[in-house]
Amino acid sequence: MKNRLWSIKEYPFQPEKQLYHETIFTIGNGYLGSRASFEERHDGDTPGTFIHGIFNHSPEMSVPELVNAPDWTRINITIDDTPFQLITTSPNALHPPEGLVLGYERRLHMDIGLLRRTVLFRAATGNTVRIVFDRFASLADEHLMVQRIQIVAIDGTPKVSITSALDGNVTNLGIQHWGHMQADATEDGIISLSGQTNQSGYRLGMASKFTSPEALTTNVDDKFPSVTSVVQLEKDGEATFEKYTTIYTSRDTETPVEIAYAHLSALPDYTSIYEAHSTEWGKYWESADIQIKGDETAQLGVRFTTYHVLIASPRTDDDVNIGAKTLSGFGYKGHVFWDTELFMLPPLTLTNPQMACNLLMYRYKRLAGARQKAQAEGFEGAMYPWESTDTGLETTPKWSDPLPPDNKRIRIWTGDIEIHISSDIAYGVLQYWKWTSDDKFLTQFGAEMVLDTAVFWGSRVEERNNRYEITDVIGPDEYHEHVDNNVFTNKIVQWHLEQALDLLLWLEANANEDYQRLVQQLDISEERLEKWRDIIDRMYIPFDEEKQIHIQFDGFFDMEYIPVEKYSPRVGGIWGYLGHERALNSQVIKQADVVMLMALLGNDVGSREVMLNNWKTYYPRCDHGSSLSPAMHAWVAARLGLMDDATYLLDHAVAIDLEDNKGNVQDGIHGAASGGLWQAITFGVCGLQLTADGPAIDPNLPEHWESVTFNVMYRGEKRTFTATH
């Protein structure tokens, strides 16, 4: 374990930041993620274990959500009959009536994906123990969760009673997604819990084995099977307990709990499990670590975000995807957004392409849902939902929760009209193919997504005013709804159709059988192609010739101009200060929109002069009300050589989760911001791009950065780059 620039810590216990720490200390392995609530629970905590793909649509909710699974981490300890809890003050430290925590440190070791909590606890008797809680979700064996508890007698000869449990008394912040649960225990002390979600019918099975130097007593309460062991410590004595929990769902096997039992019985010892796990982590960092010299905050920050992208990314499952808050919180209900393809996917595409492929396959397998959405809306082809879950159907809620100050619900329009996601997915597919040359994926799966979403666009664009327009949309800037001709959307659709035409030419020449199949299956007629070419030629790209800037959408500059910088220093989003009404009718934008386009399409957007004009226009109008925004801005600022801006924005991006500068880390990690930071550094600061000769860099480093070293996979080969001034 390396501490320096590889770990983050909490010392001492900070009760007011409990939920923040639950999120940032989340562990996971791509199969599930578990928040860092305490084994023994604590007032106000929000334990959360989220297993990819396990959604449920409770009748109490308007949309499905990712289900909080039973809490596999539960361990209760008493020392001389004093329950171990995080009590930090007492009138009497020698014989604290309710026990007392004399010391506390918690550290997430990102190098090996291990969370360790060390606590010095004194019982009412005065006897004192040090308890070290380790936990990890095995990266080598994704159905296996491991805990180890070491208890050392510091003062006296304490009697330890330790109870290991599986806790099925869980909800999603009050919403019950589980139907009947069955708790069991075997004669040799293995406990289990199985259950089924109450709408979607997913079945879950967990089994847990506990090791103790002394005998175990089992107890099968409703939804709370447990084993207890009592150990009398000698002076300076210690005892080690291990807990192994295996987890399966009906997505993995027909018989989850049986397989969970079987898996437990075949486990190697702790050391072997730990070593296999840490070896896997070593491999991951070999591929994905970015080394920054000259900025330790950025170094730690990018390791933190890279850690969280990894633990959320399915490694073996190609039928699930990553929610906006990863597997680390209840925010956004586990729903999948464009956050995947344009933010979290690129670092995986470039460092761990197999994991990227899994995510793209999730989209492929949901083409039916996308086609259904297109059809329902009166269009052709495939129109991906703005928010997606297991079904692939549109799951964006229509209404918000009641909002202050007057508890009104606001209509959410993104599911209806934020339609650029179909091109974002095409972008992700094509970026994957260009970096990997995975022709098999392209011909079997990827091309169909790119082409059928192109088919959708052919039917969606509107021929008006002697050109093609796209009206009534929401662009990346979600502060403005029902806008016409959002330049991001129009331009990326134009680019998408160009790519689709190029792709067809490539397929015809290189995979003719697939070409024929797709042309037939998707009805890509010459007439349709003609229309695509016409759209490309005559797509309306709002542009002010006089000022040489793109116009974010029709009428954008007719609204009130509010330079956002004026409202600095701010703590919250600017909407709360301006009010809904005024904000809607102002030029304040939520996040990178024209700037996002410049990040994605680079020089295709316009000359350097136009790009600079766009920057000077849109940067001062941007609220960064979305965590997605700073990294994209940093990327573009670095490309334009505006290094003061780039440096400021990189700092902002780094601080989003670690400093909680949006104030909502308790809801989960900002997954897109995490992937965005990786891109801001590689694509932005280092100027990484694919040239005719393969990947190359063109660095613009912040003044105080000395160098950046990173790896990318290009066509199956690892390339290492070091960027310097």
Next chain:
Amino acid sequence: MKNRLWSIKEYPFQPEKQLYHETIFTIGNGYLGSRASFEERHDGDTPGTFIHGIFNHSPEMSVPELVNAPDWTRINITIDDTPFQLITTSPNALHPPEGLVLGYERRLHMDIGLLRRTVLFRAATGNTVRIVFDRFASLADEHLMVQRIQIVAIDGTPKVSITSALDGNVTNLGIQHWGHMQADATEDGIISLSGQTNQSGYRLGMASKFTSPEALTTNVDDKFPSVTSVVQLEKDGEATFEKYTTIYTSRDTETPVEIAYAHLSALPDYTSIYEAHSTEWGKYWESADIQIKGDETAQLGVRFTTYHVLIASPRTDDDVNIGAKTLSGFGYKGHVFWDTELFMLPPLTLTNPQMACNLLMYRYKRLAGARQKAQAEGFEGAMYPWESTDTGLETTPKWSDPLPPDNKRIRIWTGDIEIHISSDIAYGVLQYWKWTSDDKFLTQFGAEMVLDTAVFWGSRVEERNNRYEITDVIGPDEYHEHVDNNVFTNKIVQWHLEQALDLLLWLEANANEDYQRLVQQLDISEERLEKWRDIIDRMYIPFDEEKQIHIQFDGFFDMEYIPVEKYSPRVGGIWGYLGHERALNSQVIKQADVVMLMALLGNDVGSREVMLNNWKTYYPRCDHGSSLSPAMHAWVAARLGLMDDATYLLDHAVAIDLEDNKGNVQDGIHGAASGGLWQAITFGVCGLQLTADGPAIDPNLPEHWESVTFNVMYRGEKRTFTATH
């Protein structure tokens, strides 16, 4: 202003850390220090302005304390009649009934000694302003305190009412040290406050000028003279207000308030004042900055501690000294300890010798008090008090405040028997002389202190058991009281007498007139010298020949052994956990004692083998219950090449104030720890020492450190060193 690695910030407002930030953001200029309480006040705040030398012995207290002066920072603002306060939540952000802070950032710019707070505030009317509060204590003109308030209309056309006041309603945490106060105002809006301490009779005068674009109205309330100005801002308009406060005491002039008025009338403009101030800061950093490559936390940390040593150090006054908590808090009542000579003095001696000289002169001027103490205790010569104030008399309280759990007062013995301070002062004098070759100081002042404290020791040591012993003392490790033959004390006395003999030889040869004067005045007879030589020869230095270690004091190893590491991770001092009784009778030590000796005397303590043995013995027994301890340990660990330990201890030392890892920063900056860090890096890590050829380094850097660059003054010349691996 440089932000990166030159500033520390609070963002957003952290009410639970209010007192912590008041301390760490303290500004000062060596004349006074002012805590960073808000201009408008806030619930639970503790404003504090401490002027060097102004002590008072209230009848409510057992000892005198440094007096909290009237609050010169006071400024009240209303926006559209809504009082500006740090209110951070409101049910309605558009028309918050009590006003609302929408944004907040505070940053201490250590490069130029300026504190800036920027706040976005909305009045109940919905009108919004940004207020920027700047404050600094001029380093170029130490009687001048400067504030500037800029208010910008962000929304609407707010009406600003601003009141600048001097607030004499101050106490020291409830203790009233001021007698009658007189508030006044002139016709042109200059306000003033004068007062006198109620026991010591120090008189204070403050006068304050306020500038506004609009007219001023004066108001002379009891102890609260103020001027008010009302400014109607236009849309996007702004107004700037300046406040200049001059402060004098009867220590500076017979007529403090008159001089304060006169000084105000002769001030140049803001820009000139600001530039003179920042130029002085530039000079300071030129001399005192340590540049660390490879560890940004340490870099920021040592700048922070260097900043605080500077602002507390009298620049022009040689009759005052620095309290243990500097001028930044109420802790230790402003009393002066050995913290000066062995911790804060060395960085000044080596970088700003004139300031070091001032501190030594304070001791010189208090020889009478030291002689009085010696006499009262039945000894000869000069015996410096453990705690010192303006009088130079012993001011250590005899009893503690009531302590938990049972509100008992504990007898404090340090004033009676922690007597090594007399040698600590001699050490400071001789170190100053060796680095500066300031023979004039030595012959006129320094030698008298070294020699008369030597005279004290000649009378204090006890001839027992065929050797010289020193019984019934407290060493640096204050967990053990009434011990016999503390090795730190015995050894440093031996060293002190050796130095005194050497000094006499030097004086005889180089300053014979002074030599004759001193020999006569201090009665340094041949008989006395013979006794000193005998003491040097036969001083008992407790040592275990078998284990080849020094013994901290007689019987130390007979007590209970408690390896302190066993109690990790701890938050508080170990005494609280062990209880008074058990701790007293254990080998747990509060702070570097034998290790401190190794830091100060280096190879004179013993062979490398003995030094390593001592380290292995005492480091595991040390609680670091004093903030003085980690830096001294880091120093010694680095010298011994134990770089893992050194790195851990440096991190610990860096975190004392910035991470508040002792939990008491609210009481003031840990001045000794601050000066100690400077020494741990220069003397410890870099191995700086005076050789026959002048200063030289012999670095042992922590593995991840790339280099350390620093300057020292040697005999009036600046020498720059860069230490690398």
